[in-house]
Amino acid sequence: MSLRRRPYNFAPGPATLPEPVLRQAAEDMLDWQGCGMGVMEMSHRGREFISIAAAAEADLRELLAVPPQFRILFMQGGGLGENAIVPMNLSRGGQVDFVVTGSWSLKSSREAQRYADVHVAASNQAERHTTVPAPASWQLRQDTRYVHLCTNETIDGVEFHALPDLAALGCDAPLVIDCSSHILSRAIDWSKVGLAFAGAQKNVGIAGLTMVVVREDLLGHAMSICPSAFNYQTVAEAGSMFNTPPTYAIYIAGLVFRWLKAQxxxxxxxxxxxxxxxxxxxxxxxxxxxxxxxxxxxxxxxxxxxxxxxxxxxxxxxxxxxxxxxxxxxxxxxxxxxxxxxxxxxxxxxxxxxxxxxxxxxxxxx
CATH class of the missing domain: 3.90.1150.10 (Aspartate Aminotransferase, domain 1)
Structure with missing residues (x-):
């Protein structure tokens, strides 16, 4: 008797996972590699989980060719959380510029207004979020702390297929990209990026994990109101173990990374x-x-x-x-x-x- 095919799930997130990943997770559910514990039962400071997290980080760095001057952080709060966490870490209460290309970047700009002087440098709102504003048209400020871009708008279906070169536009601020819904679908040019963040539940794994890849020189500038668990420097110094991380979500992401390498x-x-x-x-x-x-x-x-x-x-x-x-x-x-x-x-x-x-x-x- 042939096995019934699973339905094709076109959900935007939480989204479909590779079937081999689901089968491996099912096999490991009660006993991970003979240790007598499932991953959800492990201490995040035990050697078993430390090995899982280290392998996941190494595989992510390899897959995305992340340079050594960038730190990879496994955090919580999702993409919406990062809309506050990024300005609390990078804005120092000053100016930040946003390119609004859809629902997510609009939400990001509004949240950042709680912590910084926000300026919309470009927007496709007049075109009902159906175009990509040409970088040459962006009105960037000279003293902006960073420029925020959602490189793929999940709701509106707009994607930047090439990252802008801010230096060529006369801007020396770092580029921050929300790449939640296209991470690991294509390469990232790290020479043009200061920080990238992505919720895992669209293209990587299950809800609960947020990946942040941040250049080391951007650490250590958090506002005094930034919670310690969301301070990038604190999280980096603790190897993403300052507080209990989303352990099972990291484990699933690690399985997906291995699957991607095999593909x-x-x-x-x-x-x-x-x-x-x-x-x-x-x-x-x-x-x-x-x-x-x-x-x-x-x-x-x-x-x-x-x-x-x-x-x-x-x-x-x-x-x-x-x-x-x-x-x-x-x-x-x-x-x-x-x-x-x-x-x-x-x-x-x-x-x-x-x-x-x-x-x-x-x-x-x-």
Whole structure:
């Protein structure tokens, strides 16, 4: 008897995980490598978990080619937490500039106003978050402490496929990137970045872990109101063990890192992601039945929002998708329509199954 295929989960986060990772986690649940404990039962200071965390950090550094002058921190609070933690560590209460390209960067700029003098250097709000503002148009301030960029907008489906060179724009401030929904889907040019952060629950693992990669010279500048557990220098000096870290989330992330290495690393994953995104966008563009409103040069490879031109058919489309084992395709409530999140763990077969549904539904209702 053949095993029933698992549904394809297009959720934006918490999101689908590689099946081998889930199977390994299930195998380890009661007893990790014969130690008599499951990972959730371990002391974060015991040698067993210390080895898990060290391997995860080393594999992440290898996968993303993180230079030695950057520290990798395993923290809590999620992306929304980092919207406060970053300005408390880097702004010193001064000026910070934001490029607003969607819902997440807008939230980030509003949260930072509690701790810093925020300036929106560029925005695509007039275009309803469907374009990428050209860096040459950004109005950056000379004394800004850092420039914040969300390099992939999960809700709006906008992605920066190349990082801006702030030095070429006459700005010597560090670039801070929220790369939560595309981390490990492509390489990062660390020569252009001062700090990168990402919640794990989209493309890395389960909710609870936030990864921060920060250049060492940016440590030690936290505001006095910054909690000790969120002070980057304190966390770095304690090896991410100042307080109890999200141990199980770090363990799952470590399994995902190992899976990514087995798949051929970041270059191989980027090639797959390009192929998946091309297949889905080409199908949407070829049909008069669907529309994607994001400018072609700014389309996300990870999060693909789209709309049925006849939105009275939305519920029928979602019901048909569910019957085919295609889950979590409803768009965000603030945008509407549909959204397919096709992270690293989504195989090409899953995107092909969605394409087949798109085509069949259009034929039956067009």
């Amino acid at each position: 051929g690393g970041i270059a191989a994953m980027e090639a797959r992601n390009i192929a998946k995104a091309r297949l889905l966008y080409d199908t949407l563009d070829a049909s008069a039945f669907y529309v994607n409103r994001v400018a072609r040069d700014g389309r996300s490879r990870m999060n693909v929002p789209f709309f049925l031109r006849d939105e009275s058919l939305n519920e029928a489309f979602l019901a048909g998708a569910k019957e085919r084992g295609l889950l979590q395709l409803k768009g965000h409530k603030s945008v509407g329509g549909m959204r397919a999140s096709i992270y690293n763990a989504m195989p090409l077969d899953g995107v092909q199954a969605l394409v087949d549904h798109l085509n069949d539904f259009a034929r039956r209702h067009g």
